[in-house]
Amino acid sequence: MITQEDFQALTKKYQDGSCSPQELQQLENWYNKKGKNNPNGELPDDVWEDDVERFLQTFDSESGKQQKGARINWPLNILLAAAAIAIIGTFSTLLFKRTAITPTQYAVDVDPGGNKATLTLSNGKKIELSEAKAGIVVDASKLTYTDGTLINNERAQSFTISTPRGGTYQVRLPDGSTAWLNAASSLTYNSSLKGKEQYRNVKLLGEAYFEVAKDKEHPFVVTTDKQRIEVLGTHFNVSAYNDELSVKTTLLEGSVKVASLTTTGSETKGVILRPSQQSVLNSNGISVHQIDPTIAIAWKNGEFIFMDERLESIMQKIARWYNVEVIYADKEIANRPFSGFISKYEKVSQVLCLLEATGDVKFKIEGRRIMVKP
Template sequence: MANFNAYDFLKKYEADECTPEEQAIIEETYIDAQVTPQDLLEMEPDLNDLRLRLSKIPNKPRRINWPLNILLTAAAIAIIGTATTLLFKKAAPAPIQFATDIYPGGNRATLTLQNGKTIQLSDTKSGIIIDASKLTYNDGTFINNEQAQAFTVSTPRGGTYQVQLPDGSSVWLNASSSITYNPALKGQEQYRSVKLSGEAYFEVAKDKNHPFVVTTDKQRVEVLGTHFNVSAYNDDLSVSTTLLEGSVKVAPLTTTGVSKEIILKPNQQSEFDANGITVHAVYADDVIDWKNGSFSFASESLESIMKKISRWYDVEVVYTDKQVGDKPFSGAISKYEKVSQVLCLLEATGEVKFKINGRKITVMK
């Protein structure tokens, strides 16, 4: 990084011209010091470490995004130790145990306004734009002139929806999830505040003067303007936060308030459970495959996979042998296949079998 100048770097940030890695560094500095980027411009003599930190940014390996038709027509099965790795392909016609089939979920959500009024959102649209004076779908279709300064958007099992918030931030809700938006005052600072249940992917509009805060029952996430995913389902044992761009501050919530905070950088994921909080490296793009229409698993337990299937297809899952739920699988398949196609491909490993009866799936060894 020849001829590095901290002032020029910070001006680059102000102009929104930084790489995701550079943005993460400057926002981490902001969060640590609790000052604005403009304040940092006046602290140039104290920012000599930026040259060193930026020089250590690795050249990220390119990830090959194979065309979907190639992924769906190729298959490979390999067993390494106890891990089953599976690259899913298009399945053959469903066998007799899948005589009754289940279709995937779709665009379904309910908007609840501060006055208690509810609006069932169109399942022929994929998202809604909410501002203080009107409601529209993301294709420009007008809904009405409702005041929506605070509101809740909820998806059912088998539902997903995109929401553009009044501040310009975008949120993609996964199945069986909800967000409550409230630009409330907290102390002396104004926060853009969202309460989340379930899973959502956020692309937050940058506003250095008004941090964006996502709270769940177990943790608090604070950002300035970035892309990240939070999974906080009540029936999961942990809450995960995955960063794609920028920087986020994650803090577990305890009975005494906010505990020690950590800073995530791109392609890092925090996991908070009964044992505390840990951070590990991930391919963040894989984590949000659900938003882009796929199931994607990387050495993930069958129990965790079946929870996702249960939410998306709105089915009950039961086990004849609980131990089978511990088996790890890896692979990917479109979320828009019938459930039988997904189950057949899992069965192709020879590690598990399934039976469909109505809206109940039985998992067998």
């Protein structure tokens, strides 16, 4: 149990640069317990609010990025993310989520994405899924939305669910596993396979987060263009966009086997991931890194979280979610690193405004095109 005095001592240690990962974990454990009765993530005590507010304002002042007149929204999970960013290494700037920021320099704006997807059945029939629903449930006899509303009486033996740029959707598979699709992604399910892969095999293009139902007799297999993942029951995220140089698999719970695929489709010797590990597959092969997995699934939780990430990578995520085109006036700026966070459900101007607050980059919105300038 952490007390107010403990919190004050830990934040002082953070300001001194001596806060350890174990001490951050202590704060996180406290937050997880308190947060159950506190869905918005706000601390329940006004005195605590003052403590956290002062801490963030001090950090802002020290980093030289304080914006006068802008009040900080400071849920403790964001405080922990901020501290983690600082501990992990150098960063260009830390972007605190703020209110009352009016991006007046933008004459036009773009709304965030939402629940959008198309379901294509094995007979070729296409169903545009409701934007008012969050996901679908597939079983042997019918298709329904997650709230029980009937979609179709046809049996979905095989299907592909696809999200456009600016879209996301959830699908519960017949074995009880659930997948959340990110923007510009597709998931293909085929129940006609035989042997150990029957009923538990999907192909992914793009990005998805999986919560796999346990079944020791039948491994669950996710195949992308470049790799194969095999699990029995676990939670993990896969990012396999064709326009990115690497495929990333991040494990939250359980264990998974990740193997690369040759050009002929044969599987190479793989690696076993443990919780909080991420495999990165690129032209040099597969490497494994210890990371904070909550960053990898921030998109699924409605957030952008960047940690010392290249601007080009950040703008790729923005382009997919807001369905915009990004153009660089100077390509060199694309390599600059940024760290920070903001809700995915803000208008694009709010995201750009926070990036601009660093003084290192400028943006211009023209319809669905964003110009990036130094």
